[in-house]
Amino acid sequence: MARIPDSHPRKKSLESxxxxxxxxxxxxxxxxxMIAHGRGExxxxxxxxxxxxxxxxxxxxxxxxxxxxxxxxxxxNGNTVVLAGDGAIRLAAVLGCSIEVxxxxxxxxxxxxxxxxxxxxxxxxxxxxxxxxxNGSWKDSVEGVSLLGDSPDFKIEGLEGPxxxxxxxxxxxxxxxxxxxxxxxxxxxxxxxxxxxxxxDLNPLSRSAKMATVTIVDxxxxxxxxxxxxxxxxxxxxxxxxxxxxxxxxxxxxxADHITE
Ligand code: PTJ
Numbered sequence: 001m002a003r004i005p006d007s008h009p010r011k012k013s014l015e016s017x018x019x020x021x022x023x024x025x026x027x028x029x030x031x032x033x034m035i036a037h038g039r040g041e042x043x044x045x046x047x048x049x050x051x052x053x054x055x056x057x058x059x060x061x062x063x064x065x066x067x068x069x070x071x072x073x074x075x076x077n078g079n080t081v082v083l084a085g086d087g088a089i090r091l092a093a094v095l096g097c098s099i100e101v102x103x104x105x106x107x108x109x110x111x112x113x114x115x116x117x118x119x120x121x122x123x124x125x126x127x128x129x130x131x132x133x134x135n136g137s138w139k140d141s142v143e144g145v146s147l148l149g150d151s152p153d154f155k156i157e158g159l160e161g162p163x164x165x166x167x168x169x170x171x172x173x174x175x176x177x178x179x180x181x182x183x184x185x186x187x188x189x190x191x192x193x194x195x196x197x198x199x200x201d202l203n204p205l206s207r208s209a210k211m212a213t214v215t216i217v218d219x220x221x222x223x224x225x226x227x228x229x230x231x232x233x234x235x236x237x238x239x240x241x242x243x244x245x246x247x248x249x250x251x252x253x254x255x256a257d258h259i260t261e
Contacts (some may be wrong), residue, residue, distance in 0.1 A: 012049075013041065013044075013049070016037075016041075016083055016221075017037070017041075019082045019083055020033060020034055020037045020079065020082060020083070021034075022082075023078065023079075023081075023082035026113065027109065027110070027113060028078050028081070028082060028110060028113045028114055028117065029078040029079065029082065029110075030077075030078055030103070030104065030105040030110075031105070032105075033078055033079050036079060036181065037079060039202075039203065040181075040202040040203070040219070043202035043203045043204075043217075043255075044202050044219050046255045046258065046259060047202070047217070047218075047251075047254065047255055047258060048258045049219075051218050051222050051223070051226055052217070052218070052250075052251065052254040053250075053254070054217065054247050054250035054251050054254060055216055055217050055218040055223070055226075055251070056226065057247065057250075058214055058215060058216040058217070058218075058247055059216055059218070059223060059226040059227055059230055060230050060234060060237055061214050061239065061240060061242050062178065062198045062214050062216060062227055063227050063230035063231045063234065063237060064234075064237040064238055064239045064240070065176055065196055065198060065213075065214065065239045066091075066095055066097075066176060066178065066198070066227070066231070067095075067231060067237070068176075068238070068239055069174075069175055069176035069196070070175045070176075071097070071173055071174045071175055071176070072095055072097045072174055072175070072176040072177070072178065073097055073098050073099070073100055073148075073170045073171055073174040073176075073177055073178075074088050074091060074092055074097060074098070074099045074100070074177075074178045074179075075099075075100050075102045075166075075170070075171055075177055075178070075179040075182075076088055076099055076100070076101055076102070076114070076118075076180070077101075077102065077103055077104060077180075077181055078103065078110065078114060079181055079220075080180045080181055080220055081101070081114045081117055081118060081121075082117075083220055083221055084180070084220045084221040084224050085117060085118055085121045086121050086124070086125055087220075087221050087224030087225060087228070088118075088224060089118065089121055089122050089125045089142060089145055090125060090131060090142075090224070090228050091178070091224055091227055091228055091231070092145040093125070093138070093141040093142040093144070093145055094131075094134060094141070094228060094231050094232065095231070096141070096144070097145075097174075098145065098146040098147070098148050098169065098170050099118060099145060099146070099147055099148065099170075100148040100149045100166060100167060100170035100171050101114045101115055101118070101147070101148070101149030101150070102149055102165075102166055102170075102171060102179075103162075103163070104163050104183050104186075105163075106162040106163060106165065108150070111149050111150050112150060114149075115147050115149060115150055118147050119147060122142060122143070122145055122147070125142050126138070126139045126142035126143050127139075131228060131232060132232065132233075133232030133233050134232055146169070148167045148169055148170040149166075149167065149170070151167065152165035152166055152167055153167055153168050153172075154166050154167055154168040154171070154172030154173075156171070156172075156186065156189050156190065156193070157189065157192075157193060158188075158189040158192060158193075159185060159186060159189045163183070163186060164189075171190075174195065175194075175195055175196060176195065176196040176198065177190060177195055177196070177197050177198065178198045178200075178227075179197060179198065179199055179200075180199065180200035180201070180220040180223070181200070181201060181220065182197070182199050182201070182208040182212075183207075183208060184206065184207025184208045184210075184211055185207075186208075187199060187207070187208040187211040187212055188207075188211045191211055191212070191213065196213045196214075197211070197212045197213050198212065198213060198214045198215075198216070199211075199212035199214070199215045199216070200215075200216045200218060200220050200223045200224075201215060201216075201217065202217060202218065202219060203217075204217045204248045204251040204252055204255075205252075209248060210244075210245075210248065212244060213242070213244065214242055214244055214247075215244055215247065215248060217247075217248070217251040
């Protein structure tokens with residue numbers, strides 16, 4: 001792809017599209033990945049391609065719940081790895097949790113390919129400077145992030161087919177799951193197992209947005225950067241009595257305000 005100049009107003013959006021195109025060409029994404037991405041782009045456009053004030057509140061709430069968790073895990077699908085795999089690795093390094101590749105359209109070769117891509121990203125992130133506010137050895141923390149998903153030994157109760165497969169060490173045993181671009185049924189099944197499900201979804205009307213314990217209505221890479229910043233800088237945050245329905249209403253109001261500005 002030709003280099004996009006920094007001054008191009010749609011630079012970030014064009015780069016994300018290219019990541020989806022390249023990920024598809026490599027056989028890492030679901031056939032419908034581009035449709036999902038296009039839907040996300042449309043909502044992001046309506047939100048003004050920014051992290052809104054309600055999303056900032058949801059980001060802080062998720063950071064607090066992840067810090068407070070007995071055992072957390074980050075569940076990633078194809079789109080998330082391609083768009084925000086580096087961000088997932090940074091978060092897992094700070095939280096000391098695993099990342100599990102858990103796919104809606106599961107095939108062994110996609111799981112293997114996505115884990116390999118995450119391994120490359122883990123190596124790259126381990127060579128970066130530690131994020132501001134992080135204490136300890138960044139390299140050791142990043143190298144310690146486990147990448148799960150290729151040997152499922154647990155089933156999510158209440159779901160049929162391959163999408164119910166997961167690992168006991170990851171999703172099966174976790175009490176708190178950060179899961180971007182989740183599908184509504186799986187989100188509902190995880191919540192009914194008593195888990196805290198923290199979803200990132202640009203569409204505040206989606207079933208998963210409505211089913212989740214906390215929904216961050218934001219683009220996945222921006223949301224991951226926001227959670228990381230909150231984990232390292234908002235040291236006194238605690239989980240609140242979160243009203244997710246109210247937060248989603250705020251997101252819809254932010255869309256309405258933005259389009260009538
Ligand atoms: O890799 P797999 O097999 O697990 O499949 C992944 C997709 C995303 C194809 C699959 O889960 C799917 O079909 O998802 P949906 O039902 O289309 O839902 C995707 C949701 O994510 C939609 O509500 C989009 O608005 C939202 N979305 C898309 N891109 C982003 C996003 N949310 C945040 N950041 C994005 N970049």
